[in-house]
Amino acid sequence: MAEKLILTQRILLVDDEPAFCELCSQWLRQVGYHVDSCHDIASAQQQLQQQSYSLVLLDLALPPSFTPQEGLKLLNDISTIPVIVLTGHADRELALAAIAQGAWDFLAKPVDPDMLAIVVKRALTKHSLENEVQQLKAQLAEQQTALGLIGVSQHTEMLRNLISRIAPTDVSVLISGPSGTGKEVIAKAIHQLSYRKNQPFISVHCGAIPSELLESELFGYKKGAFTGADRDRQGLLALAHQGTLFLDEIGEMPLNMQVKLLRVLQEGKFYPVGGREIVSIDVRLISATNKDLPHAVNTGTFRDDLYYRLKGITINTQRLADRPEDIPILAQHFLQHYSQKHQRPLQLDANALHWFITQPWPGNVRELKNTLESVAAIAQQPVIGINDIEFLNGNKLSQSSNTIPELPNETLDNQVRHLEIRLILDALQQVQGNRTHAARKLGLSRQGLLKKMERYGIQDIDHS
Structure with missing residues (x-):
């Protein structure tokens, strides 16, 4: 015994x-x-x-x-x-x-x-x-959700690994990629994992502030420096002291401001507009752009010396259409938020999820989030279906819900992922969510099906 x-x-x-x-x-x-x-x-x-x-x-x-x-x-x-x-x-x-x-x-x-x-x-x-x-995976997923880094694709995993390695350092980071791909989310994640996490994270959208006001916004000003300056005002650079300064859409910054910003980055100090007392700062700089900065340097619209100062490490973000396996888990995350907002459970049925997975999403994650918010607002049932999407689109879907569309620059790997996701969703739908029966239909072991569901972020089909 x-x-x-x-x-x-x-x-x-x-x-x-x-x-x-x-x-x-x-x-x-x-x-x-x-x-x-x-x-x-x-x-x-x-x-x-x-x-x-x-x-x-x-x-x-x-x-x-x-x-x-x-x-x-x-x-x-x-x-x-x-x-x-x-x-x-x-x-x-x-x-x-x-x-x-x-x-x-x-x-x-x-x-x-x-x-x-x-x-x-x-x-x-x-x-x-x-x-x-x-449990460890759940804790990791909770941490990733808290940081906003949601997804199961190789690209998202690469981002998490890279961020964890560079966050503890003070190296400058340039985040480059299409609009809506989460560049500010990445910047905040770097800040949250750095030793500066308890200090300010100051975000400046360089394209949203008029060029004539950008200098006073960044450097601050002294009372009487210009008409309307009726008091001293601290600038965003000073507010970011000992924290992180995030310059979003840095490619939109005017050339004259690029010279002044470079001097601050080199010397770590500056004068407020109209001031004579120098201000010293210690900031971690993270920049982001959807422009091709090397091309801008070649055409003279962006300073090469500033570019080399910014690009200590470059992170390139990927279009959402190039990582469709992230869409189910992103959709689930956003719908959980809207479920709390509307105080009712919300989820996508298999056909609706397939529609979301197979769209080109030119606006990337931002467009996906806004579309889900709109669908959640007009849905009459907890399970969101194709009818809700048709209603939102004026009864005209941009792609057929029953076919996999040809996406721009669609790779073979992406087409295979699309097909696998669709087949898994169809099998689960046909057997009322029974994983064992779905696996048998697909010619997989039950464990093999579970691994694919986890990889693609597919949740159980709700037939209640």
């Missing part, structure tokens, strides 16, 4: 032979487990509803029919705890089929007590480790 262990796990033993149940229960209790037993499907279902179990030992041939279908049905219903199938030697093929449907292992009768203890311990240990991994 295996060495006695100090354990608190509770096991449910489901077998139609009372003598076998009593014998196995004794063996398991001797090594420290709590064991309950029952002899038919109805009793097992009742026990599972009334009590939490760490593991189930399940004979597939149970009353009332004594056919494997009864046990397999119960196996399909148990998705959160490990199940070990008990079978006779002649039922090995059936046991392997049960494992393909989600069972963790199987034991052939007559059961050896030492083997029973080993298999049970192994299943519980592995399940415990998987739970820990899931």
Whole structure:
């Protein structure tokens, strides 16, 4: 007999032979487990509803029919705890089929007590480790959500890794990419992971401030410096002292301001407009642009010396259409927010999610977010469908909900991802969200389907 262990796990033993149940229960209790037993499907279902179990030992041939279908049905219903199938030697093929449907292992009768203890311990240990991994993933996802870095694509993972490496430093960062791809989100994430996180994060949109006002906004001014300056005012540079200064759309900054900004970055000090007292600052600089700055340098609209000062490390963001696997998890994140805002649960059905995944999104994440907000506002049911999107678009969809559109510069990898997502959603829809049946339709193992669902951020289909 295996060495006695100090354990608190509770096991449910489901077998139609009372003598076998009593014998196995004794063996398991001797090594420290709590064991309950029952002899038919109805009793097992009742026990599972009334009590939490760490593991189930399940004979597939149970009353009332004594056919494997009864046990397999119960196996399909148990998705959160490990199940070990008990079978006779002649039922090995059936046991392997049960494992393909989600069972963790199987034991052939007559059961050896030492083997029973080993298999049970192994299943519980592995399940415990998987739970820990899931908890760590949940904590990581929560942290990523807090930082705004949401997604499962290789590009998003690359961004997370790069940000974690550069955030603790003070190197200047230039974020380049199309509008709406989350450049300010990245800047804030760098700030939040840096030693400056408890200091100010000051964001300046260089294209939104008139050029004649930009200098006074950045440097501040003294009373009487110009008409209307009726008091001293601290500039954004001074407000960012010991924190992070984010210059958004730096490519829109006028050339005369580029010279002044470069001097501040080189010397770490400046004079407020109309002032004679020098102000020293210590800031981490992060810039962003949707322009091609090297081209602007070549054409003389952006200073080369400032460009080289800004681009300590360059981060290039990607179009949303090039990372469609991020769309389901982004949609879920935004809908959770709108669910709280509208005080009702909201989610996309399979066809609506497919429509969102296959749009080109020229406005990228910003456009996706705004579209979801609009759909959430007009949806009459908790499950948002194609009809809601048609209503929003004036009964005209930009792409067919039943076909995968050809996106600009669509790669083979992206087309494969689109097709996989669509097939998974269709399979789940057809079997009312049953993962085991969906996996069988797709020719996958249940675990293989779960991995693909996790990769693409696909949630269970709600048929309530």
